[in-house]
Amino acid sequence: MTITIIPVRGIPEVREGDELAHLIADAAAAEGTPLADGDCVVVTQKVVSKVEGRVVALEADDPAARRTLVESESRRVLRRRGELLITETAHGWVCANAGIDLSNVEHGHAALLPIDADRSARHVRDALRARAGVETAVVISDTFGRAWRTGLADVAIGVSGLAAVVDLRGQRDTLGRELQVTEVAVADEVAGAAELVMGKATGVPAAIVRGLDPAWFREATARELVRTPSEDLFR
Amino acid sequence: MTITIIPVRGIPEVREGDELAHLIADAAAAEGTPLADGDCVVVTQKVVSKVEGRVVALEADDPAARRTLVESESRRVLRRRGELLITETAHGWVCANAGIDLSNVEHGHAALLPIDADRSARHVRDALRARAGVETAVVISDTFGRAWRTGLADVAIGVSGLAAVVDLRGQRDTLGRELQVTEVAVADEVAGAAELVMGKATGVPAAIVRGLDPAWFREATARELVRTPSEDLFR
Numbered sequence: 001m002t003i004t005i006i007p008v009r010g011i012p013e014v015r016e017g018d019e020l021a022h023l024i025a026d027a028a029a030a031e032g033t034p035l036a037d038g039d040c041v042v043v044t045q046k047v048v049s050k051v052e053g054r055v056v057a058l059e060a061d062d063p064a065a066r067r068t069l070v071e072s073e074s075r076r077v078l079r080r081r082g083e084l085l086i087t088e089t090a091h092g093w094v095c096a097n098a099g100i101d102l103s104n105v106e107h108g109h110a111a112l113l114p115i116d117a118d119r120s121a122r123h124v125r126d127a128l129r130a131r132a133g134v135e136t137a138v139v140i141s142d143t144f145g146r147a148w149r150t151g152l153a154d155v156a157i158g159v160s161g162l163a164a165v166v167d168l169r170g171q172r173d174t175l176g177r178e179l180q181v182t183e184v185a186v187a188d189e190v191a192g193a194a195e196l197v198m199g200k201a202t203g204v205p206a207a208i209v210r211g212l213d214p215a216w217f218r219e220a221t222a223r224e225l226v227r228t229p230s231e232d233l234f235r
Numbered sequence: 236m237t238i239t240i241i242p243v244r245g246i247p248e249v250r251e252g253d254e255l256a257h258l259i260a261d262a263a264a265a266e267g268t269p270l271a272d273g274d275c276v277v278v279t280q281k282v283v284s285k286v287e288g289r290v291v292a293l294e295a296d297d298p299a300a301r302r303t304l305v306e307s308e309s310r311r312v313l314r315r316r317g318e319l320l321i322t323e324t325a326h327g328w329v330c331a332n333a334g335i336d337l338s339n340v341e342h343g344h345a346a347l348l349p350i351d352a353d354r355s356a357r358h359v360r361d362a363l364r365a366r367a368g369v370e371t372a373v374v375i376s377d378t379f380g381r382a383w384r385t386g387l388a389d390v391a392i393g394v395s396g397l398a399a400v401v402d403l404r405g406q407r408d409t410l411g412r413e414l415q416v417t418e419v420a421v422a423d424e425v426a427g428a429a430e431l432v433m434g435k436a437t438g439v440p441a442a443i444v445r446g447l448d449p450a451w452f453r454e455a456t457a458r459e460l461v462r463t464p465s466e467d468l469f470r
Contacts, residue, residue: 146381147470148382150462175341185384186431225385
């Protein structure tokens with residue numbers, strides 16, 4: 001029941017059209033930590049967006065252009081403060097500036113969120129199976145702010161082969177009482193755990209999370225992590 | 236740079252006045268995974284509240300009494316829906332029902348949040364040093380809901396010896412640009428990672444997170460994770 005989180009180092013700067021799964025599987029093998037069945041591979045949104053060509057021209061010092069881009073990537077603006085917009089993306093994610101981001105992207109450019117990160121995750125998973133012969137789960141992670149709490153944390157925006165949310169309904173606590181906490185956002189906790197070895201400045205865009213509960217490996221989508229606006233008391 | 240998350244099994248049901256650090260250090264040793272310098276020990280709020288006597292009489296089927304208790308543990312009610320109250324506690328945490336919880340507590344009782352979980356963390360850390368001769372960090376974790384996203388995730392409500400938030404300001408990305416993401420809620424990610432081996436029904440109230448970046452080990456408080464209401468666009 002011990003979990004190990006292994007950074008995948010040595011992945012080169014990626015370009016549009018690269019097959020991420022090959023880069024990850026090969027780098028992990030070269031590092032002496034080859035992928036194994038039952039691993040969950042966490043990949044940052046940034047490299048997924050790059051290989052999928054979700055990079056657009058944007059001058060960092062042009063706030064009007066940036067605002068226009070953020071709005072075009074959003075379904076709804078929830079809050080504005082100065083240059084910061086908290087918006088709801090087409091996927092339903094609530095985050096700063098529609099998840100558009102300038103770090104680790106070439107100057108004069110910005111990375112947009114993948115169009116469908118669940119599909120991205122499925123693609124990486126299938127390609128890992130083909131390349132390395134392993135049955136893994138895949139989580140696409142991104143770094144979001146939160147209401148009420150300072151700091152940012154990595155969460156899941158795409159999953160394949162791993163429960164996004166684990167429902168404990170019907171289970172009982174150690175004293176035999178039915179659990180009050182019923183839904184655990186496992187994929188978000190996995191994304192956050194992976195961030196601990198990836199850092200922001202160190203060029204490690206993927207990590208292996210090894211030893212997760214086998215019961216969590218099932219078909220799922222990260223869309224399950226979107227709280228629908230009608231059930232959300234804070235949007 | 237690999238991180239390992241080790242559940243601490245074999246901790247008996249705790250009572251008021253128990254020295255948690257002794258139970259944790261002894262159980263970890265008995266399991267063959269003794270604590271080591273540089274470990275971060277994550278302990279769930281529930282057992283901290285129990286040893287600190289933060290358990291009160293409450294009938295689960297008395298919603299009026301529960302509401303009164305929640306309000307007495309809150310500084311402000313943010314939202315109400317049916318029996319659910321989202322409140323701001325005296326500490327500044329925004330969570331459901333002021334963090335009061337009936338699972339894994341004797342019938343007819345409820346566990347309140349520790350009065351000062353940073354102090355609780357410091358106490359456990361000092362007692363671990365005394366018991367096992369190890370220099371560790373300690374995180375007290377609790378399970379909170381989130382705005383916008385379904386499911387619950389463990390976060391830090393107390394820390395000692397570990398940065399709650401790591402500030403990357405001034406660091407540069409792999410392309411030499413100054414990072415936009417500057418504050419990472421490391422203690423929350425550590426708490427969520429630990430949850431992956433603790434479960435909710437399995438009676439594992441502590442975990443060892445081994446291999447965290449040594450640069451993160453410093454004096455800090457979980458209060459740094461409270462976004463002050465004036466800076467919070469969502470309360």
